[in-house]
Amino acid sequence: MKFYITTPIYYANGIPHIGHSYTTIAADIMARWKRLNNFDVYFLTGTDEHGSKIAEAAKAKGKKPQELCDEMSAKFREAWKLLDISNDDFIRTTEQRHFIAVENIVQTLFDKGLIFKKKYEGMYCIGCERFFAKKDLDENGCCPFHKTKPILQSEENYFFKLSSFQDALLERITDVNHKEHIDIQPEERRNEIVGKLKLGLEDVSFSRSAIEWGIPLPFDKSQTAYVWVDALINYITAVGYPSDETKFKKYWSADIHLMAKDILWFHSVIWPAVLMGAQLPLPKTIYSHGFFTLNGSKMSKSLGNVISPQELVENYGVDAARYLTVTLIPFGHDGDISWQGLTLKYNMDLANNLGNLISRTLKMAEKNFNLKIPQAVLNLELAKNVERNLKETFASNMDNLQLHKAAENLQDAITLVNIQIETDAPWKLAKTDKDKLAVCIYSYLQAIDIIAMYLLSFMPSLAEKIWQITGAPGNINDVAKKYFTNGIIPKEGFSVSGADLQIPGILFPRIL
Ligand code: MSP
Numbered sequence: 001m002k003f004y005i006t007t008p009i010y011y012a013n014g015i016p017h018i019g020h021s022y023t024t025i026a027a028d029i030m031a032r033w034k035r036l037n038n039f040d041v042y043f044l045t046g047t048d049e050h051g052s053k054i055a056e057a058a059k060a061k062g063k064k065p066q067e068l069c070d071e072m073s074a075k076f077r078e079a080w081k082l083l084d085i086s087n088d089d090f091i092r093t094t095e096q097r098h099f100i101a102v103e104n105i106v107q108t109l110f111d112k113g114l115i116f117k118k119k120y121e122g123m124y125c126i127g128c129e130r131f132f133a134k135k136d137l138d139e140n141g142c143c144p145f146h147k148t149k150p151i152l153q154s155e156e157n158y159f160f161k162l163s164s165f166q167d168a169l170l171e172r173i174t175d176v177n178h179k180e181h182i183d184i185q186p187e188e189r190r191n192e193i194v195g196k197l198k199l200g201l202e203d204v205s206f207s208r209s210a211i212e213w214g215i216p217l218p219f220d221k222s223q224t225a226y227v228w229v230d231a232l233i234n235y236i237t238a239v240g241y242p243s244d245e246t247k248f249k250k251y252w253s254a255d256i257h258l259m260a261k262d263i264l265w266f267h268s269v270i271w272p273a274v275l276m277g278a279q280l281p282l283p284k285t286i287y288s289h290g291f292f293t294l295n296g297s298k299m300s301k302s303l304g305n306v307i308s309p310q311e312l313v314e315n316y317g318v319d320a321a322r323y324l325t326v327t328l329i330p331f332g333h334d335g336d337i338s339w340q341g342l343t344l345k346y347n348m349d350l351a352n353n354l355g356n357l358i359s360r361t362l363k364m365a366e367k368n369f370n371l372k373i374p375q376a377v378l379n380l381e382l383a384k385n386v387e388r389n390l391k392e393t394f395a396s397n398m399d400n401l402q403l404h405k406a407a408e409n410l411q412d413a414i415t416l417v418n419i420q421i422e423t424d425a426p427w428k429l430a431k432t433d434k435d436k437l438a439v440c441i442y443s444y445l446q447a448i449d450i451i452a453m454y455l456l457s458f459m460p461s462l463a464e465k466i467w468q469i470t471g472a473p474g475n476i477n478d479v480a481k482k483y484f485t486n487g488i489i490p491k492e493g494f495s496v497s498g499a500d501l502q503i504p505g506i507l508f509p510r511i512l
Contacts, residue, residue, distance in 0.1 A: 001038075002250060002251055002255075003034040003039040003040070003041045003255050004042045004044070004252065004253070005031055005254070005255060005256045005258065006027070006045070006238075006257050007027045007045040008023065008048075008258075008263060009046040009047055009048040009091060009093065010045075010046075011047070011054065012047040012049045012054060012068065012069040012072035012076075012092075013053050013058075013068070014301060015072065015075045015079075016075060016076050017299060017308055018306070018308070018309070019260075019291075019292070020079075021079065021312070022326065023258055023259060024087075025083060025085070025322050025325050026258060026401070027043060027045070027256075027258050028083075028084075028086055029326060029398075029458055030256065030398070030457075031043035031087075032086060032457035033398050036453075036456060036457065036477070038484070040250075042251045043086065043087045043088050043089075044087065044089045044090075044091060044234075044235070044238045045087045046090050046092055046234060047073040047076055047091075047092050047093070048093055048227070048234075049065075049069040049073065049093045050227050050231075051214060051230075052126050052208075052211050052227075053127065053129055053227075054068065065213045066094065069092070073092050077090060079308075082309055082310065082313055082318065083309055083318060083321065084318055084319075084461060086460075089238050093215075095237075097243075098230075098233070098234060100237075100243065101237035102215045102225055103215065103217075105274065106229070107219060109206075110158075110219050114160060114164075115158050115161075115206055116159055116161070117158055117159070120154070120156070120205055121153070122152075122153060123150035123151070124151055124153045125143040125146055125148065125150040127145065127146035127148060128143060128145055129227045129228060130228065131153075132150055153210075157205045157206065157226075158206045158207040159204065159206055160203060160273070160277075161277075162201050162202065162203050162270065162273050163202060165201065165277070166197060166200065166201045169201075172282065173190065173193065174194060180282045182282055182283060183284060183286070184287075184288075185285060185287045186332040189261060189264055189288045193265065193268050193269065196265070204226075206225070206229055207225055208224055208227075211227075215230055228266050232270065232271045232274065235257065235271075236252060236280065239251040239252050241280075252281060253280075253284060254283040254284065255285060256284070256285045257283050257285070257287070258401075259287075259289075260291045261288045264286070267286050287332075289331050289332055289401075290329055290330070290334040290335055291334050292328075292335045292336060293334075294306070294307065294336070307339075309321070312342075315342075315343075315511075317508075318461065319458075319459035319462035320350050320459070320508060322458060324342045326403050326407075326458075327403060327404045328342060328345060329404070330405075331403045343511050346511060349407075349411055351511070353418065354451075355506070355507045357417055357421075357444075358466060358507055359504055359507065360421065361444045361445065362470075362502070362503060364441055365441050365445075365501050366503060367430070368430055368437060368438075369438065369441070371500065371503070372498060373442060373445060373499045374437075374438035374497065375498065376438035377439055378442065378492065378493055380493055381443065382417065382420055382444070382446065382447045383443065385416065385447075386416060386417060386450050386451060387450055387489060389412060389413050390410070390413050390450070390451075390454055391487070393405075394406050394410070398457070407458065409454075410451065410455060410458075413451055414451060417448070417451070420447075421444065426440050426441065445470045445471070445501075448470050449466075449472050449494035451466075452467050452470070453476065453480040453483055453484070456477070462507070463476055464476050464477075465504070466504075468502060469501060469502045470494075470495050471495045471496075471502075472494045472499075473494075479494070
C-alpha cells in the first residue's frame, strides 16, 4: 500500500520558524509511522517561489527573485535536515519539472473552456496572495490574517470557472460514500468550508498581468499563472505529472494534505476544482491542524517573536525539539505556546519520566550486573502490559493524526514501567534477593524496548540510541517494521541475557 503525505510548500521570502516546523515534523512523524507499518511512503515538502510576495521581498533586499529563492529554499532544506525530517522529495516551484506541469494543467483547463478572460478590480493582499471581497475584510477594511490594508488592483486577467464546481464539491465533501469523497478534518473546519461553499462560489482570477515573477501561461505569455494555482500543482508535479505516468499512477492521489487553517480554503475548494477540471483524482484527506500564537501574539519577524528550528534544537536537542513542537497543543486545535510551556513539558515528559526510566534502569544494571543483561528467567509480563496499553490506542491515535494523544499514550506506558519499578523497589532487592532483581531488571529492559519502537516516529535517533543502550539486537527500524506488521513480541523478547548494556549518559538534562 502507498501513502502520499504533503506539507504546504513554504514561501521562500523568509526563513523557517516553529510554525513551518510544526507541520513538517507532524508530517514526518506520520511518514515514519506509515513506513513502520510497511506502507510505501512518499513524503513531500518544498518551497513556494513565485508571485508578488517573493518579488517584493527580493526587491527590498536588493536581490534577484531567483537569488533570494535559492538562499531561502536552502535554509528550509537545512532546517529539515537539522530536525531529522525524512522527506522523499523537496520541490521548488522554480524547477523545470514544475513549469511543465503547470503549463500542462493550465492549457488543459483552457482547452476545456474552463478559463476565460475578464477585466477585474479587487482588493489584493500580498501577504495572502489573494483577492478579498469587501465582506471578508475585518472592521478596519484590513486582511483578517495580516491586518494590513489590501491594495486596489485592476487588470484584465484570466479567470477559472470555479462557480461551476460548487455542487460537485459539496457532494464530494459531504457524502462519505462518494467514490471521490474528500475528507476534510477536523470536523469544525469541514463545517466552515461547507458553510462557505453553500453561500456560492465566484470565479477566481487565475493569472496576473503585472507580475512577471511567475510561470507564463502557455496560451498567453503576457500573463503569469496566479501563484496559488502554480503552488497547488506542486503536489502532482512531485509525483511525476505529466511525464512519469508510472510514478503518478502509483502515488497520486494524496492520502493527506497537511496544513493550518490559513490555507484550508485553497486546498479544499480551489485545488479539488482544478483537479476535477483536469479530470484527475482528488485528494483523500485534507487535514488542518491548529494555528498557534507565541506568548499570546501572532508570530512575526517584525515583532521579533519567532522561534527558529535552530533555537529549538539548541535548547532541547533534536529529538526533544520534535516531540515538544508537535505535542504542546492538541493537534487540530488552535493554541498558545511559550518557551516556559515547552520547558515545562520537556522536564515533565522527557527528563522526569522517560529519561529517568532509562537512567535508573541502566544504573541498577551497572551497579549490580556489571552492565550486562543478567542471566535470569525471562518475564515478559511487563512488556506485554506496556504493549496492551499502547497497541490499539496509539495506532488509532496516530492514524487519526491525534499526535498529542499518541504521545500521551507513550507517557502513560513509560509511567506504568516507572510505577512497576517503585512497586518492585529494586534497590531493596539488591540487598535481599539478587535473582529477583535480575528478573526485574531484565523485564524493565524488555518493556523499554517496546517503548523505544513506539517512540521511533517521534524521536528517531533517541529510539535508536535506546535500542543500543539496552543491548537489543539488530536495527530497531527493521525489528519495529516486523513488530508493527505482525504485532508479536518474540518469545525470547528483544534484549537477551548476556548482552552488553551501555551507560546512557544524561539523555535529557533537566532545564531550570
Ligand atoms: N506558500 C503557501 C502554501 C502553498 S501550498 C500549495 C503558504 N506558505 S507559508 O509559508 O505561509 O506557510 C503556511 C503554513 O505554515 C501553514 O498552513 C502551516 O502549515 C504552517 N504555519 C505557519 N505558521 C504557523 C503557526 N503559527 N501555527 C501553525 N502552523 C503554522 O501559505
